[in-house]
Amino acid sequence: MEKSRIVFQARDERNYHIFYEMLSGLPPQQRQAFYLQEAETYYYLNQGGDCGIAGKSDREDFLRLLAAMEILHFTPDDQASIFRVLSSILHLGERLLPKI
Structure with missing residues (x-):
């Protein structure tokens, strides 16, 4: 992973998709085991604004990743x-x- 992309996103840009997919798709017990919350709560994921993409399902992409x-x-x-x-x-x- 490219460090500069992990720590900063421009407006309307998302971080690596795997983060959003993981947070959307992991079962609740795994999310709890990793102490995970919603994407919007993480500094690395919310800098660009909206954490979602219109017409895109991070959960479905996560299921494809698992497959x-x-x-x-x-x-x-x-x-x-x-x-x-x-x-x-x-x-x-x-x-x-x-935090800035």
Whole structure:
């Protein structure tokens, strides 16, 4: 991932789609295990404004991502590790960056 894109988005721009997809698609128990909230609450995700895209379903895209991971033989532990790292990035953004 490109660091500059993670930490800053211009107006009407979103961060990497995987963040929004993960927050929209993870089951509640996994979201809770990773201490995740809605996309709008994260500094790294809300700088560009609206976190959604008209006509686009992040949840449906997340389900397609899970299907692709399954085809590529990602184990449930592999998937959880990926989502744990992505969650950590969001949490670090809340803890380390000064709010402007």
